[in-house]
Amino acid sequence: MGVDLVNKLLVITSLGSVWVLWLLIFLSVVSLGVICERLIFYSRIRLDFPTFSQTVAQKLIDDDIKGLEALCQSSPAIETQTLLRGLQYKEKGVAAMEQGMIGFLNGEKQKLDHGLVILGTLGSNAPFIGLFGTVIGIIQAFTDLASHPAGGPSVVMAGISEALIATAVGLIVAIPAIISYNLFMRVVKRKISNSEAVKSLLIAHYSL
Secondary structure, eight states: HHHHHHHHHHHHHHHHHHHHHHHHHHHHHHHHHHHOOOOOEEEEOOOOOOHHHHHHHHHHHTOHHHHHHHHHHHHHHHHHHHHHHHHTGGGOOOOHHHHHHHHHHHHHHHHHEEEEEEEHHHHHHHHHEEEEEEHHHHHHHHHHHHHGGTTHHHHHHHHHHHHHHHHHHHOOOOOOOOHHHHHHHHHHHHHHHHHHHHHHHHHHHHHH
């Protein structure tokens, strides 16, 4: 029974590790697509936050609300749009302003996080997929040796060298994905932190 099960599982190795390489190539294309899309998205919402926060503080001190609204409308950045959302609720009181900005931020965070789970998943799992391909290749190499013992160690070495390519490709897919994931997560955290800062400025002004 045990031998029959092993033989059935060995059928998987007969497919070789080539399909794993094609899977990794497909995943690398997916990863590259997510990275490019995120780079374009984050570049569109870039903001010189130190300058912006100083301008906001000054306009609030000067009570230039119209100018502040115009400033926020001129930029698609999450920080400016958070502030604009709060200003839209100013007639309803401080509590409404704060809740409006909180709700807006919660929705925007989903846009900021979009696609990052794919990069995180690929970064942590692509090496294991590559290792799986390597294991299949090694099993296949030893199976070939058992079937053709006259070939000697050269048969195994050739098979193992080909199998190790899968691990290398898995790392090639994982490294850019995990680096991009970490960098993009820093952008998300900074954007949220900046938005919380301008929210506090606005609430402080209308709480006086």
